Structures are given as C-alpha cells and as structure tokens.
Amino acid sequence: MDVIETINKRKSIRSFKPDPVPPDVLKKIVEGALRSPSASNSQPWEFAVVSGTKLEEIKQAYLDNAQSKPSFDVPIPFKYPEPWNSRQAAVMAGVLGTMGVAREDKQKRIEWALNAFRLWGAPSCIYILLERSFYSADGGTNVWNLFDCGLITQNILLLATASGLGSIPAIQPVLYPDLLRKILNIPDSKLIILGIPLGYIDSSSPVNEFQAMREPLEKVARFYD
Ligand SMILES: Cc1cc2nc3c(=O)[nH]c(=O)nc-3n(C[C@H](O)[C@H](O)[C@H](O)COP(=O)(O)O)c2cc1C
Incomplete structure (x- = not known):
C-alpha cells in the first residue's frame, strides 16, 4: 500500500472484532514507527503494548471506576471555542448518528460512553508514555514532547492500517492514568498521555461507516511564491 493510499484509508475505528492481533504484528508496528522524527532526536516516547487478560483487567477496572472524576495526566479543554467547537460537535453528532443514538437519549449516550x-472491543491497546520530569523540564511544559508523540502516533496508525488493522488515537482510554499505572506496574514518574486501541475492523458495525469531514484546502492553507 503506498503512503497516499494508506493516509486516505486510515480513519478512526470505533468497533473492533475480538480476534487477537498476533504479537509479532504489534511488534512490527511499534518498531517501524520508531523511525519517526523527534526534536533533537530526543525520542521522548515509551510504550505499553497491552493485550489479553491484562487488557481485560483494564477494561473491567475502567467500567468499575466509570463514576469517578477523570484525572488526565495531560489536561484537555472541555469547552472548545469556535470554530473548533463546531467541528468537535459534528464528530460527536456523526458518530452517535450512525449508531442511531438520539441527542436527548441520555441512557444510550451513557452506554456509548461506556463502550x-x-x-x-479492541483486543490490543498501545499506550504512549512520557517521562514526567522531561515533560516538565525547566519548571514549564515541554510541548515538543507531545508534538513528537503526535508524530509517532500517526506512524503507528498508518502502519496499523497497512497491516490490515483498524485503530483510533484516543484520550478516553487514559482518563484514569493511576489505574493504568497500578495494573501495568508503571511508575508514577511516567505520564500516560494517549491510548491507541487497535484490532481487526468490525465492518458490520455502522459506526465504522462514519467519515469525519475536513475543511477544504483553501480555508486552511495559503500558498506564496
Ligand atoms: C489526540 C486525539 C485524541 C482523541 N481522542 C478520542 C476519544 O477519546 N474518543 C474518540 O471517539 N475519538 C478520539 N479521537 C479521534 C478523533 O475524533 C478523530 O481523529 C477525528 O474526528 C478525525 O477523524 P478520523 O480519525 O476518522 O479521520 C482522538 C484523536 C486524537 C488525535
């Protein structure tokens, strides 16, 4: 698959088959992504690649903890200003729409959130970790760490696509980083910033038909010469 085809094929998948992903496929995806660039070649990323009973333990712990207040390691703004708020709302409406969940149906929305x-349903998840002291270097926030993690995330997503897998970069899997640290025996010195659930695509689920819109080129880019 060439790079343009892979970029176009990748999209966020929100329903997976339970079939396990072979460990060597997961290994090749992470290993291949290690060629990603990073500021000063600092390679700030680390990974926890979780499948099987450990992942089941995490899913159960999250469901048991669902009423608790989230405690992200990297804060996220809950209210976006415009125009970004409308884009966020459109994704949410589009995803719920494909599942036939009405905006006012609180119960079904809760069920979807628990999903x-x-x-x-992903059988594996790649968690991206950062060393806390490097992220908070010089008493500020080293945002380039997150930038670098974004670059490697995209490569993981593309390699997953090229391997015939579906994936989704997601904050929801890292809502409770302390739970993850406990179950995976990860020290408090590591931040857990993103989860990438991945597995084989459940093509029978309508949610996977959803295609998020993009702003047109003319709106976001100016060309100078
Ligand atoms: C950093 C990041 C965090 C995200 N977190 C979530 C999430 O928690 N839940 C979710 O359903 N989608 C999440 N997404 C997926 C986005 O909604 C998705 O990438 C966007 O709508 C564009 O759609 P596409 O990936 O299908 O092209 C996240 C994406 C990124 C890059």
Missing part, C-alpha cells in the same frame, strides 16, 4: 471504556 469507550471497553476500548470499543
């Missing part, structure tokens, strides 16, 4: 804690 995220089941990692949408």
